[in-house]
Amino acid sequence: MAKLPFMQPVVVGLALLFGGAIAIVATMQQKQVATPHHPHHDHHSSTATQHHSGGAPNTHAELVNAPTPPPQQATTFTLAIRSHSGEAVTQFERFQEELMHLIIVSDDFQVFQHLHPRYLGDGQFQVTTTLPQGGGYTLIADYKPTGANETVAMIPIAAQGAAPSPPAPTAQTTQVIGTTTVELKLPQPLKAGSAVEVAFRLRDAATQQAVTDLRPYLGEAGHLVILRETTPLKPVDYLHAHAVDRQPKETVRFMTQFPTPGRYKLWAQFQRGEQIVTAPFWVTVN
Ligand SMILES: [Cu+2]
Numbered sequence: 001m002a003k004l005p006f007m008q009p010v011v012v013g014l015a016l017l018f019g020g021a022i023a024i025v026a027t028m029q030q031k032q033v034a035t036p037h038h039p040h041h042d043h044h045s046s047t048a049t050q051h052h053s054g055g056a057p058n059t060h061a062e063l064v065n066a067p068t069p070p071p072q073q074a075t076t077f078t079l080a081i082r083s084h085s086g087e088a089v090t091q092f093e094r095f096q097e098e099l100m101h102l103i104i105v106s107d108d109f110q111v112f113q114h115l116h117p118r119y120l121g122d123g124q125f126q127v128t129t130t131l132p133q134g135g136g137y138t139l140i141a142d143y144k145p146t147g148a149n150e151t152v153a154m155i156p157i158a159a160q161g162a163a164p165s166p167p168a169p170t171a172q173t174t175q176v177i178g179t180t181t182v183e184l185k186l187p188q189p190l191k192a193g194s195a196v197e198v199a200f201r202l203r204d205a206a207t208q209q210a211v212t213d214l215r216p217y218l219g220e221a222g223h224l225v226i227l228r229e230t231t232p233l234k235p236v237d238y239l240h241a242h243a244v245d246r247q248p249k250e251t252v253r254f255m256t257q258f259p260t261p262g263r264y265k266l267w268a269q270f271q272r273g274e275q276i277v278t279a280p281f282w283v284t285v286n
Pocket of ligand 1: 096098100101102114115116218
């Protein structure tokens with residue numbers, strides 16, 4: 001329990017005081033999006049979603065019945081989206097085929113889950129998942145209230161127990177994920193603050209031939225989530241890059257922009273047949 005985020009003792013204390021019916025108010029930040037970037041709109045030439053710290057957010061996310069999940073057991077998370085004045089926000093727009101995209105990432109970036117909570121109505125979303133290890137995590141909820149900007153809310157949680165020591169980050173640019181070899185292609189050196197193309201070449205691990213069974217995933221050629229290595233995570237540290245093309249090819253390209261120098265982890269996701277391939281890479285940005 002030594003590595004709990006600072007909020008957790010407060011949460012536990014409040015939970016004891018008020019019988020568990022408490023909510024964690026997430027840190028949040030609106031993403032100002034210059035152009036619609038929904039995949040069902042024409043955004044083939046779109047650049048990365050930009051994050052700005054200015055501007056008051058319209059909504060925030062709260063974790064209802066904040067659990068302290070035991071690792072390796074199914075845990076249900078219920079998120080409530082509320083306005084500034086505390087009223088339930090009930091209308092959402094679908095983007096990338098879903099009403100909410102929820103990324104769950106462990107503090108050491110070893111665990112990454114990309115989930116789509118079910119909308120229960122009345123501003124509440126629910127998802128059941130199993131966290132594989134103890135220690136701290138961040139829930140990153142990405143949603144778009146109807147008529148408002150896409151919003152990213154971050155909620156720190158702690159699973160019971162401690163995380164195992166993570167392996168050291170590697171600069172490896174090729175990963176074999178199941179039957180797929182994923183090769184990261186980046187301009188070098190990587191500079192913060194300018195648009196950059198991040199590409200992934202996908203080959204069959206057995207034959208080293210280009211994969212032929214790639215399908216769009218959530219309406220795009222692939223998805224790319226990028227997080228800056230920092231504690232605690234803030235919305236500005238989260239990038240969701242959009243694929244340049246809708247139809248996947250052997251090389252799937254994304255445009256993004258790393259805001260500041262530092263170390264980042266990339267999780268590229270593709271759909272091969274019925275299978276989702278998630279390939280993690282560390283990169284250093286100068
Ligand atoms: Cu998603």
